[in-house]
Amino acid sequence: MKKRLICLLIMSSVVLAGCAKTESGEATGTPTGVATYEGVGHGYGGEVKVAVEMDGQTITGIEVVEHHETAPVSNRALPIIVDRIVEAKTPVVDSVSGATFTSFAVKSAVADALTQAGVEVEKISMDTKGPEVEKKELEEVKTQLVIVGGGPAGLSAAIEAKENGVEDVILVEKLDILSGNGKFDMNFFDIINTEAQKANGVEDSVEKFIEDKKDSVVDSIERLTAQANGAAEVDSWLRGMGINLNYNYGGRNHMAEADAYAGEHIQDNLEKKVQELGVDVRTGTKGLDLIMEDGKATGIKVECKEGTYDIKADAVIVATGGFSHNKELLAEYAPGAERLATSNQMGATGDFVSVFQDHDIKMDHMDKLSVFKLIISGRRDLTGAGDGFLLVNKAGERFVDESAASMDVGNAILDQEGGKAFYIYDQRLYDSSYRLKKHNDLGYHVKADTLEELAEKLGVDAQGLKASVEGYNKGVTGEAADPFREKAFTETFGAEGPYYGVQVETAIHMTKGGVVADDKAQVINNDGKVVDGLYAAGEVVDTSGAYSASVIFGRISGEEAAKHILNK
Numbered sequence: 001m002k003k004r005l006i007c008l009l010i011m012s013s014v015v016l017a018g019c020a021k022t023e024s025g026e027a028t029g030t031p032t033g034v035a036t037y038e039g040v041g042h043g044y045g046g047e048v049k050v051a052v053e054m055d056g057q058t059i060t061g062i063e064v065v066e067h068h069e070t071a072p073v074s075n076r077a078l079p080i081i082v083d084r085i086v087e088a089k090t091p092v093v094d095s096v097s098g099a100t101f102t103s104f105a106v107k108s109a110v111a112d113a114l115t116q117a118g119v120e121v122e123k124i125s126m127d128t129k130g131p132e133v134e135k136k137e138l139e140e141v142k143t144q145l146v147i148v149g150g151g152p153a154g155l156s157a158a159i160e161a162k163e164n165g166v167e168d169v170i171l172v173e174k175l176d177i178l179s180g181n182g183k184f185d186m187n188f189f190d191i192i193n194t195e196a197q198k199a200n201g202v203e204d205s206v207e208k209f210i211e212d213k214k215d216s217v218v219d220s221i222e223r224l225t226a227q228a229n230g231a232a233e234v235d236s237w238l239r240g241m242g243i244n245l246n247y248n249y250g251g252r253n254h255m256a257e258a259d260a261y262a263g264e265h266i267q268d269n270l271e272k273k274v275q276e277l278g279v280d281v282r283t284g285t286k287g288l289d290l291i292m293e294d295g296k297a298t299g300i301k302v303e304c305k306e307g308t309y310d311i312k313a314d315a316v317i318v319a320t321g322g323f324s325h326n327k328e329l330l331a332e333y334a335p336g337a338e339r340l341a342t343s344n345q346m347g348a349t350g351d352f353v354s355v356f357q358d359h360d361i362k363m364d365h366m367d368k369l370s371v372f373k374l375i376i377s378g379r380r381d382l383t384g385a386g387d388g389f390l391l392v393n394k395a396g397e398r399f400v401d402e403s404a405a406s407m408d409v410g411n412a413i414l415d416q417e418g419g420k421a422f423y424i425y426d427q428r429l430y431d432s433s434y435r436l437k438k439h440n441d442l443g444y445h446v447k448a449d450t451l452e453e454l455a456e457k458l459g460v461d462a463q464g465l466k467a468s469v470e471g472y473n474k475g476v477t478g479e480a481a482d483p484f485r486e487k488a489f490t491e492t493f494g495a496e497g498p499y500y501g502v503q504v505e506t507a508i509h510m511t512k513g514g515v516v517a518d519d520k521a522q523v524i525n526n527d528g529k530v531v532d533g534l535y536a537a538g539e540v541v542d543t544s545g546a547y548s549a550s551v552i553f554g555r556i557s558g559e560e561a562a563k564h565i566l567n568k
Contacts, residue, residue, distance in 0.1 A: 039113030043105030052113040072183035093130040098175035138309035147171040148287035149319035151180025153538025153554035155270040160558030162277040174286035181345045185263030189253045194235035196248035222519035230552030243269045297534035315533045315561040322511035322539040323350025333366035343380045343507040364542045365513035371406035377503040385433035388491030389425040396464025401484045410506025423504045426494030445502040454499045521557035
């Protein structure tokens with residue numbers, strides 16, 4: 001039996017395979033005996049505290065005793081970074097890709113603990129990495145199906161292929177953690193025939209879904225029909241894995257519960273199912289190219305820390321996501337969009353755009369974007385809600401129609417002093433939105449009893465803010481014309497506090513253009529023909545829908561790939 005390549009090994013929720021870990025030097029110093037030292041670092045959400053157990057100068061264990069990192073990242077990344085440090089006996093290790101700030105915080109905290117123990121260790125920075133490994137050309141691997149990308153589409157494809165009889169499935173993911181952007185999503189929308197809809201008295205159907213979507217998307221009617229049929233089945237499929245979306249709001253919108261995001265619940269359980277099915281998941285492994293033979297897709301070339309190798313397969317599914325984290329591609333396909341931030345995860349860099357070009361595979365609508373009007377500045381969280389808020393600059397002045405198109409708002413924000421803008425709202429709006437409540441509970445927003453106090457906390461001019469609120473309310477009541485809106489908001493701003501605010505910016509949430517695929521998720525070349533053995537799902541596909549569509553077409557790609565493989 002051939003020796004299996006290993007490209008990364010540890011994760012709490014899935015079985016991972018990867019390239020062998022490397023040795024590195026221990027921290028040096030003179031402590032003796034077994035002792036525990038505490039250290040503090042600073043991550044994405046604030047302080048991270050660790051307890052480091054040492055036997056003399058050797059790290060023997062690490063416990064993260066306190067942190068404020070987001071659960072979708074921390075639950076996946078903390079076990080990996082702790083394992084790396086304990087095995088290497090030093091915090092001078094590679095960060096977990098996809099969790100850079102969290103990794104930096106843990107490494108810094110361990111270094112702090114070592115310093116307190118009298119152990120010398122090099123200064124930890126965001127760029128700190130473990131020893132380099134000389135890359136080699138590694139041994140070829142063979143499988144039935146290889147999937148590129150471990151987000152919602154890739155995981156769903158792996159599950160469906162396995163459940164349709166494919167025994168050997170390899171899934172590669174370039175980051176060290178799985179689940180892409182889906183693990184952060186609040187809403188799993190555009191699904192129908194759900195148990196939550198039935199309990200809520202919502203009547204819906206495949207026919208209504210198609211009718212509602214037929215003029216708003218540029219997909220073929222065949223793909224739209226496939227999505228509609230999938231949307232009617234996906235709730236039952238998810239519930240079969242213990243994924244229960246019990247809260248239905250606004251027609252086709254779903255959360256796990258009224259106070260629990262859908263994404264974290266869904267992705268945790270998709271990863272668990274992948275583990276149970278024995279999918280060979282290789283994180284830290286980047287897809288580089290397709291292997292094409294006589295016009296057929298017969299595998300991919302990949303790269304891990306130790307080197308590059310080929311994975312030969314009977315079929316390939318590409319689920320690599322979009323390119324909203326790639327400013328060069330944004331500038332090329334949607335000029336001006338590169339100015340904006342993105343709310344998407346760091347792996348959305350369009351790695352296979354050039355691969356599709358090189359292999360004469362069709363792409364379309366590359367200029368089409370989904371843009372979030374407001375995210376928390378410095379974070380990736382979508383924020384804001386409802387009617388009756390103000391956008392102000394540092395002078396406390398309104399500067400744009402708050403209801404304007406997202407790109408217009410985004411450019412207006414960037415044109416303000418320091419590129420800063422603030423989302424200001426009152427108690428009424430707070431009470432109407434779970435998202436606003438959650439962000440306040442997490443400490444992302446500022447709360448104050450008066451507008452003056454709010455202005456001081458945000459660094460905004462108080463008199464300007466008070467004048468903006470007054471002018472806004474006059475527009476709502478009709479006492480004066482609103483200078484920024486042809487039609488004023490319907491809700492006045494509260495006369496009494498508390499008041500809330502947060503610095504915001506506009507962000508690209510996802511790119512909508514990509515590789516062209518048909519209703520069976522089969523990839524199409526520039527001659528309009530199906531590429532034998534090649535499938536695609538998720539954001540990498542032209543005009544793909546949002547989160548639910550990634551899961552739906554992930555399922556379709558897995559099922560169709562299974563048919564292709566088993567009927568050969």
